[in-house]
Amino acid sequence: MSESTEQTPQILSSTGCDHTSTNAPDPIRTQTVQDYLQSVKAIADELALAGAPITSDDVTIHVLNNIGPEFKELAAAIRAREQPIEFEELYDKWTDYELFLQRESSHTNGQLITANLSQKKGGANDKFRKNQ
Template sequence: MYAGRSRVRVMTLKQKISNFKKGNQSMDKYLQGIKAISDELSIIDHPLDETDLVIHTLNGLTNEYREISAALRSRESPIVFAELHEKLMDFETIHHRAAQEAADIVSTANVVTRNKADHYRNNNRDSSPTQRTGERKIVCQFCDKPGHVAKNCY
């Protein structure tokens, strides 16, 4: 009776580790989850070997990790879980830093664009077409009529 339950538990844990995905959780939490399942298998005398642990870990990663996953799979010498853990944590840190820098650039660009638009609106709100460009008269490049530019040509 006990052997049957043990076999079911082994199958349940192996299926759990096979289906375990990183999803939206942090890399640290994901790796802790993988390791916890692996440890449970070891406790019931069915440990995963390093290669299987690494394969399950790589298989559960999201698409943003596909490049590092491919690089790690193609190594001459197989990677051990401890080294994989370190590399994935480093990759996540670098990835988040790059994403934050990209977000900062977009945010800065939006502010600059908004400031330019506000400046243009404020300078042109109550002025005539000739005052908008200093004392030059605006003439449409398309129809040669004064008071507007080609972009706003009617």
């Protein structure tokens, strides 16, 4: 392991990007995936400019270790890959998956509203049944 790789957790912690401590907010719950990944990338770029670059694999591992449980399926698929994922592809997959989760959530909420309306009593159908 290189010296910069060994220092990565300390550097990420000192820059506020280490979300493994118990007092740090969950990054995925406090910002969008896009914002979180952009902040991680910005820190990785700053480290590279400072002469302490971290590998794309290290960035990916950091992201996978610090995501919320709603992303566990995507994290498992990324971990199971034979070839490492580049940050750009990770970014694309993660933001697409976040949009998928948002669509699923709005679809589920729409189904609940429809179910509640269809079960509401006292509508025109009840009046029709009483007249028969």
